[in-house]
Amino acid sequence: MSGLLRTPPQTDLPAEFVFIKQHFAKLAGPAALDLSDDAAVYTPPPGKDLVIAADAMVENVHFLPTDPPETVGRKLLRCNLSDLAAMGAKPEGWLLTLARPKTLPDTWFAQFCNGLEQDQKIFSLSLMGGDTTSTKGPLVLSLTILGSVIPGQAIKRRGAREGDGLWVTGMIGDGALGLQALLGKLTDASGHLADRYRLPQPRVGLPLSGIASAAMDISDGLIQDAGHLARENGLGVVLHASQIPLSSAAKACGDKWFETCLTGGDDYEILFSVPPEHEATLLQNPVMATVAGPVPVTRIGHFCKQQLGVTVLGRDGAEMTFAHHGWSHL
Amino acid sequence: MSGLLRTPPQTDLPAEFVFIKQHFAKLAGPAALDLSDDAAVYTPPPGKDLVIAADAMVENVHFLPTDPPETVGRKLLRCNLSDLAAMGAKPEGWLLTLARPKTLPDTWFAQFCNGLEQDQKIFSLSLMGGDTTSTKGPLVLSLTILGSVIPGQAIKRRGAREGDGLWVTGMIGDGALGLQALLGKLTDASGHLADRYRLPQPRVGLPLSGIASAAMDISDGLIQDAGHLARENGLGVVLHASQIPLSSAAKACGDKWFETCLTGGDDYEILFSVPPEHEATLLQNPVMATVAGPVPVTRIGHFCKQQLGVTVLGRDGAEMTFAHHGWSHL
Numbered sequence: 001m002s003g004l005l006r007t008p009p010q011t012d013l014p015a016e017f018v019f020i021k022q023h024f025a026k027l028a029g030p031a032a033l034d035l036s037d038d039a040a041v042y043t044p045p046p047g048k049d050l051v052i053a054a055d056a057m058v059e060n061v062h063f064l065p066t067d068p069p070e071t072v073g074r075k076l077l078r079c080n081l082s083d084l085a086a087m088g089a090k091p092e093g094w095l096l097t098l099a100r101p102k103t104l105p106d107t108w109f110a111q112f113c114n115g116l117e118q119d120q121k122i123f124s125l126s127l128m129g130g131d132t133t134s135t136k137g138p139l140v141l142s143l144t145i146l147g148s149v150i151p152g153q154a155i156k157r158r159g160a161r162e163g164d165g166l167w168v169t170g171m172i173g174d175g176a177l178g179l180q181a182l183l184g185k186l187t188d189a190s191g192h193l194a195d196r197y198r199l200p201q202p203r204v205g206l207p208l209s210g211i212a213s214a215a216m217d218i219s220d221g222l223i224q225d226a227g228h229l230a231r232e233n234g235l236g237v238v239l240h241a242s243q244i245p246l247s248s249a250a251k252a253c254g255d256k257w258f259e260t261c262l263t264g265g266d267d268y269e270i271l272f273s274v275p276p277e278h279e280a281t282l283l284q285n286p287v288m289a290t291v292a293g294p295v296p297v298t299r300i301g302h303f304c305k306q307q308l309g310v311t312v313l314g315r316d317g318a319e320m321t322f323a324h325h326g327w328s329h330l
Numbered sequence: 331m332s333g334l335l336r337t338p339p340q341t342d343l344p345a346e347f348v349f350i351k352q353h354f355a356k357l358a359g360p361a362a363l364d365l366s367d368d369a370a371v372y373t374p375p376p377g378k379d380l381v382i383a384a385d386a387m388v389e390n391v392h393f394l395p396t397d398p399p400e401t402v403g404r405k406l407l408r409c410n411l412s413d414l415a416a417m418g419a420k421p422e423g424w425l426l427t428l429a430r431p432k433t434l435p436d437t438w439f440a441q442f443c444n445g446l447e448q449d450q451k452i453f454s455l456s457l458m459g460g461d462t463t464s465t466k467g468p469l470v471l472s473l474t475i476l477g478s479v480i481p482g483q484a485i486k487r488r489g490a491r492e493g494d495g496l497w498v499t500g501m502i503g504d505g506a507l508g509l510q511a512l513l514g515k516l517t518d519a520s521g522h523l524a525d526r527y528r529l530p531q532p533r534v535g536l537p538l539s540g541i542a543s544a545a546m547d548i549s550d551g552l553i554q555d556a557g558h559l560a561r562e563n564g565l566g567v568v569l570h571a572s573q574i575p576l577s578s579a580a581k582a583c584g585d586k587w588f589e590t591c592l593t594g595g596d597d598y599e600i601l602f603s604v605p606p607e608h609e610a611t612l613l614q615n616p617v618m619a620t621v622a623g624p625v626p627v628t629r630i631g632h633f634c635k636q637q638l639g640v641t642v643l644g645r646d647g648a649e650m651t652f653a654h655h656g657w658s659h660l
Binding site: 014017031033036037038039040041042043044049050051052053054055056057058060061062083084086087089095096097098099128129130131133134135136137138140142144145146147149151154156157216217220224228232 | 344347361363366367368369370371372373374379380381382383384385386387388390391392412413414416417419425426427428429458459460461463464465466467468470472474475476477479481484486487488546547550554558562
């Protein structure tokens, strides 16, 4: 009579549950309760503060439909890891919601989750929960990340003072150039630039505490984000174009791509201010540790009071101007 | 020379920042750091576990473009609050990401946030952070909620035993009927059903600890969700149709809408199992407290071992069959 309602447990699973078990179960940590409950139950590390960030990515806005599925998930996770890194927090766990177009096959998600599995190992965190729904629009992914930090040691955007140096990790512009390469607008023989666009290197573990007075990650372009950091501190900032670190692949693109490097976004490097008393040590040995290995750090300018906004000085000492500051999300 | 880069701080704000400050700043709690940082910094209540859930809502899937913006935000928040309520957790804070179509005006978000402001007061929590981006598709909202619970007291889906009663808060089916009313498929003279579709009543504060052996909230239809609860416990469940609580507005729709009530979803009531030794007290006084006031609770069936899946018995004692179990998200 009621066969419809009394199928055995294993075959009774709605498509959503099968989808979650099939792809996401392997990512779930102890807090996730097998991804079968209404919520995760998580015991925070005793005596720590939590650092929590959320970021969304939309197909054709933040990634390309032709991007390998392995890197799409990793890119989103890494953008969020970069937010934790900017505050000096240790990754703990993450939640994911996805609005899925029916046209996207299961095989896409299998690869998407394989990529995330690799990054969970590299950055020592696990999936806590999430939600899956359908959409008639593009794929939308939203990720919330939790990290922990010793109370009082989170590095915030506010804290820089006049005279502090402005420092940056890694190289600037590779991600923005990588997007242009993938769009066919420039040649990227080694594939290094496209790799950096698809797979940013979050600076998790960067020991900012006791060195940096303020920090943020660069996601929307160096100039725009340096402007945010200055504004949050009621200061201006002066950048020296010749000191901005570029990879050899970026240099090979030529001077006409310099503006793209400084304003294109997708760097996920850490921008931080360092009080003068801590700069000597860094200048002597401009390398810092991260969980993924050492990263070079470079002094690219300083904070000032006289002039608000961002001033970029060229090799000749003259101010440079740019058509755009950076990426706007609206 | 570099006017483009040196505008004063207040006019220098990118559109995304203006949007966030204008609408969301009033919702931000202390952890949000004025919504100007990379992440929130949150000190969890000492000695508590955190309960964390994430849910996404998509225009035309979970809400209608004609729904009042005030209720769209509140509905999403309340769906997440319902997840906390099912586990017996106290709300602490939430994060929101939104993928915004350019066609949606600022006035829509002003109303959206006004609704959320009301609910923050009712349910005692505040915004911690989030992200705003654009999309060429429908509006996608993703909300992560954090709650706290005494360690060991979170009520999970697993824990029900053979012979436990199945109980439910409030009334079943009003939300599902409300959607049909808004689609013009039935008459809802009082507007009660549409109200319940647009604004679920999460049972935050329901004192499940020490009473319930397992619990979940009903979002995808009573029958489907009762099936999930039974399956998670390796059991079957028998429901008595005549005991399922219906509002007078639902009863007025007539018997032909009964299946919609049981399978349509959007209830956001709590489904919980109660061991026999705790049932007498509840049967004597079938009302439980929530932060929004007392709510009736009703025994609608029991868990069994003989028969897996869900069995619904009609008034005549015969098994009932239904075309669908409930809502599937994929």
